[in-house]
Amino acid sequence: xxxxxxxxxxxxxxxxxxxxxxxxxxxxxxxxxxxxxxxxxxxxxxxxxxxxxxxxxxxxxxxxxxxxxxxxxxxxxxxxxxxxxxxxxxxxxxxxxxxxxxxxxxxxxxxxxxxxxxxxxxxxxxxxxxxxxxxxxxxxxxxxxxxxxxxxxxxxxxxxxxxxxxxxxxxxxxxxxxxxxxxxxxxxxxxxxxxxxxxxxxxxxxxxxxxxxxxxxxxxxxxxxxxxxxxxxxxxxxxxxxxxxxxxxxxxxxxxxxxxxxxxxxxxxxxxxxxxxxxxxxxxxxxxxxxxxxxxxxxxxxxxxxxxxxxxxxxxxxxxxxxxxxxxxxxxxxxxxxxxxxxxxxxxxxxxxxxxx
Numbered sequence: 001x002x003x004x005x006x007x008x009x010x011x012x013x014x015x016x017x018x019x020x021x022x023x024x025x026x027x028x029x030x031x032x033x034x035x036x037x038x039x040x041x042x043x044x045x046x047x048x049x050x051x052x053x054x055x056x057x058x059x060x061x062x063x064x065x066x067x068x069x070x071x072x073x074x075x076x077x078x079x080x081x082x083x084x085x086x087x088x089x090x091x092x093x094x095x096x097x098x099x100x101x102x103x104x105x106x107x108x109x110x111x112x113x114x115x116x117x118x119x120x121x122x123x124x125x126x127x128x129x130x131x132x133x134x135x136x137x138x139x140x141x142x143x144x145x146x147x148x149x150x151x152x153x154x155x156x157x158x159x160x161x162x163x164x165x166x167x168x169x170x171x172x173x174x175x176x177x178x179x180x181x182x183x184x185x186x187x188x189x190x191x192x193x194x195x196x197x198x199x200x201x202x203x204x205x206x207x208x209x210x211x212x213x214x215x216x217x218x219x220x221x222x223x224x225x226x227x228x229x230x231x232x233x234x235x236x237x238x239x240x241x242x243x244x245x246x247x248x249x250x251x252x253x254x255x256x257x258x259x260x261x262x263x264x265x266x267x268x269x270x271x272x273x274x275x276x277x278x279x280x281x282x283x284x285x286x287x288x289x290x291x292x293x294x295x296x297x298x299x300x301x302x303x304x305x306x307x308x309x310x311x312x313x314x315x316x317x318x319x320x321x322x323x324x325x326x327x328x329x330x331x332x333x334x335x336x337x338x339x340x341x342x343x344x345x346x347x348x349x350x351x352x353x354x355x356x357x
Contacts, residue, residue: 228258
């Protein structure tokens with residue numbers, strides 16, 4: 001494997017994704033660098049200049065819930081989400097993790113290595129030769145990518161069982177050096193010093209974490225309490241499509257659709273969703289299948305979930321996390337915006353908690 005040097009990237013820095021040849025040379029036999037899996041979906045960004053969204057010095061553990069995992073030399077790039085094309089069409093749209101060994105620092109308007117070597121750049125920002133074939137930074141055609149398909153799946157013990165999918169989300173623990181307790185202080189120092197998290201946000205998260213623990217011990221419910229009272233929860237089908245506008249219903253309206261565990265038809269309404277109540281957003285996509293991060297199996301959702309533009313987990317009620325996972329919404333929690341209510345471009349709603357778009 002090729003050697004690499006830490007870049008100590010910060011939010012807002014500009015980088016160029018290294019060529020396919022350069023990245024593949026950093027990977028071990030498991031298709032990973034320092035435990036972080038490189039996914040086939042990421043190849044499309046080779047040669048592109050992109051902006052750092054956040055450092056991924058830590059991330060929430062979505063396998064063993066309730067913990068944070070320590071990562072090193074890793075960042076999230078603005079808008080770089082997985083399209084699931086190599087993982088059975090998974091629709092989770094996770095923000096990808098990028099090891100600094102796969103990137104090079106560049107000026108925003110500086111020439112890229114691809115341009116310096118005489119390669120053209122297509123409309124997606126990918127270096128191509130005169131025939132439109134992707135090239136690496138030495139100007140030679142990229143190698144066969146078929147081997148990467150095997151890094152997306154893992155064989156099961158029973159040959160009759162379908163293979164499990166393997167991605168950054170299912171294998172994130174392999175890239176982590178340790179788990180972090182919510183009260184571990186150095187993580188908050190890093191949040192403020194290197195990830196543009198305000199001191200106010202850090203103090204607020206610690207206070208809310210303490211309140212949650214006390215309330216949970218006294219009442220059995222978390223803080224804030226977003227549970228309902230139903231035994232069997234209702235369904236409402238709007239058949240929402242990408243591009244349509246919706247208004248998120250109020251907290252009170254949504255709670256009338258939840259059971260005592262805070263779920264509607266198995267989908268949890270989380271405190272992180274509260275800041276979006278009463279606001280207007282555009283539908284990104286319908287979610288019907290996602291890879292289960294614990295088992296690696298493709299999970300078909302019993303009822304469709306909806307992803308809304310710029311509506312992510314912004315750590316409003318938990319330890320600051322840069323992962324920016326999309327939140328899933330039941331259609332019963334949304335109200336379709338009528339044509340005359342569709343906002344004009346100048347009035348479009350953008351969530352102040354998210355800066356990805």
